[in-house]
Amino acid sequence: MDDMTHTQADSQADSQADTAAQQGTLQDFGADAQFFEYTAAADPVVAKIPFAIFHAREHESGATREIVWDLSGDIGTEWEATSPNLLASFLRIRAGERLHTQARATSRMFHVIRGSGETRGSFGAMRWSKGDLFALPGGERVEHTAFEDAALYTVSDSPLLCYLGVEPKESRFRPTLHSAERMLAEMRKVNNDPEARQRNRNGVLLANKAAPLTMTLTHCLWSLFNELPARVVQKPHRHNSVALDLCVAAAPGTYTLIGEQLDAQGVIVNPVRRDWVPGSAFVTPPGLWHSHHNETDVPAIVLPVQDAGLHTWMRTLDIRFA
Numbered sequence: 001m002d003d004m005t006h007t008q009a010d011s012q013a014d015s016q017a018d019t020a021a022q023q024g025t026l027q028d029f030g031a032d033a034q035f036f037e038y039t040a041a042a043d044p045v046v047a048k049i050p051f052a053i054f055h056a057r058e059h060e061s062g063a064t065r066e067i068v069w070d071l072s073g074d075i076g077t078e079w080e081a082t083s084p085n086l087l088a089s090f091l092r093i094r095a096g097e098r099l100h101t102q103a104r105a106t107s108r109m110f111h112v113i114r115g116s117g118e119t120r121g122s123f124g125a126m127r128w129s130k131g132d133l134f135a136l137p138g139g140e141r142v143e144h145t146a147f148e149d150a151a152l153y154t155v156s157d158s159p160l161l162c163y164l165g166v167e168p169k170e171s172r173f174r175p176t177l178h179s180a181e182r183m184l185a186e187m188r189k190v191n192n193d194p195e196a197r198q199r200n201r202n203g204v205l206l207a208n209k210a211a212p213l214t215m216t217l218t219h220c221l222w223s224l225f226n227e228l229p230a231r232v233v234q235k236p237h238r239h240n241s242v243a244l245d246l247c248v249a250a251a252p253g254t255y256t257l258i259g260e261q262l263d264a265q266g267v268i269v270n271p272v273r274r275d276w277v278p279g280s281a282f283v284t285p286p287g288l289w290h291s292h293h294n295e296t297d298v299p300a301i302v303l304p305v306q307d308a309g310l311h312t313w314m315r316t317l318d319i320r321f322a
Helices: 002-029 158-164 182-191 307-314
Strands: 065-070 087-091 097-100 107-114 114-120 124-129 133-137 142-146 150-156 176-177 203-205 222-228 231-240 243-247 254-259 271-276 281-283 288-295 300-306
Touching: 065 097, 087 097, 087 142, 107 243, 114 133, 124 271, 142 150, 182 203, 182 222, 222 288, 222 307, 254 281
Parallel strands: none
Antiparallel strands: 065 087, 087 150, 097 142, 107 133, 107 150, 114 124, 114 142, 133 176, 203 222, 222 300, 231 288, 243 281, 243 300, 254 271, 254 288
16 A cells, blocks of 8 residues: 555656646747737848949959858848858969868859869869859869969859758759850850840840759759840849849940839839949849940940749749839
8 A cells, every 4th residue: 555655656746747847848948939910020121132242353363262242241141141042252263273162052153254274073173264154063162273363253052051051962953064155155146136136135044954944053043144235225124033243244334223113114213323344243132123234335244143043943033024
């Protein structure tokens, strides 16, 4: 009988301890819970994407290094970011020197602003020269070697992975090279069409066989090799992806206008102007109208890089034309 009483007492004590522990656990789990009235929080105010410029002078001199275009202080991230989903950098590599880079990313794009060299990784060695563009998957550490003074513009989706708190697990595409020769040839083919000057943009989308549904550079990154002919205005359009625009070639008098609204004639109201400077890049924030203007006798080329592959997959790109 004493043994039975003792057992019942132990069971009761254990039950009380379990109840107390459960209550404590529930209190711990609920500590971070919050509640908001729907209309006050359905569309929260977050930091706007700035009209930033990444100047060519950053990569024109100095030691071999990576120069990060970090706007995290403007957009409110705890990690380096140029936009919420993208991080851009310049790579400056002096002749005969090497630079190692690695990104916590699923996709990395490199455009050769000047020079020549090669990039090595587990995939082997990829040779590159001025005007080439190549994409690499995953977060592998790679080595860039310059055969002559070189500068590359690179964009990755590392801020997206930092936000999600994940690491790249598998490659979704193979290392892919879009050579300058092929890009120019394809662009000429498209722009020789008599209807070309009536189009909103005069360029070729750089795509990958591994992204057949989105028809983009990678499953996340999107890029357009876009020519702005002499004395031409490319009318406004808008989309929900942030564009990081690199000027490949231009003469003074070539620029982009960016703004929130159009007037009755389809002209941007009170726009911000961004002049095209070869080797420099600028941000086109999401959802804003933007038009390209060439008031010179020299054709110009711009290379926007966006997270539009991701937006297309999510059905949220919402591209609209004036």
